[in-house]
Amino acid sequence: MPRFARLFEAAADTLNAYYQAVADNSIDTVMSLWLDEEFATCVCADGTHLHGLENIRAGLGKQFEAQAVTIEPLDIRVYDSLGTVVYAVAEAHQPAASTGVPRMIYTTYVMVHERGEWRIAHIHASVMPAETAGQFAAKLRHGQGPLH
Structure with a gap:
């Protein structure tokens, strides 16, 4: 299966590029990572539902204008198949x-392999919750890992 190992690593490259684009506050770069389909969707941490690339661009653009954010992944679980990660x-x-204290967020990214590249289809x-975030942070501080 070495042929597929690089295929899935490339999906991680897309996720890393997303994190970097968010840190750079670059809506154009973020949007270049999305699937070129109108069924793309994004549910933001504030509960906003964005459907279609135009709405995703507008919604994320507003967030970028309001405040630049750096995202640090603390625990990543990966589920992959041939065309989806x-x-x-x-x-x-x-x-x-x-x-100050960062906001703790659970995020699910769904990526699909399209025309030789991994693209974001859904976020x-x-x-x-505050109690869960506290437990999560305590486990990380004690070297237990977040989900032990």
Whole structure:
């Protein structure tokens, strides 16, 4: 299966490119990573549902205008098949101008292989409850890993 190993690593490259584009506050780069289909969807951590590339661009653009954010993935679970990769990620979202406590977010990324490249088809983010975030942080501090 070495032939497929690089195929799935390329999906991770797309996820990393997304994180970098968000940190750079570059809506054009973020949008270049999406599947070129109108069924693409995004559920933001604030509960906003965005359907279609035009709505995703407008919604994410508003978020980018409001505040630049750095996303740090803390725990990543990967589920893959030949044409789809799903990432379930616990993330810390830190506003660029802030030194305070980051928001803890659960995010699921669904990527599909299209024309030789991995593209984002769906993102679903939700705020981690405060109690869960505290438990998560405590486990990381004690070196147990987030899900032990």
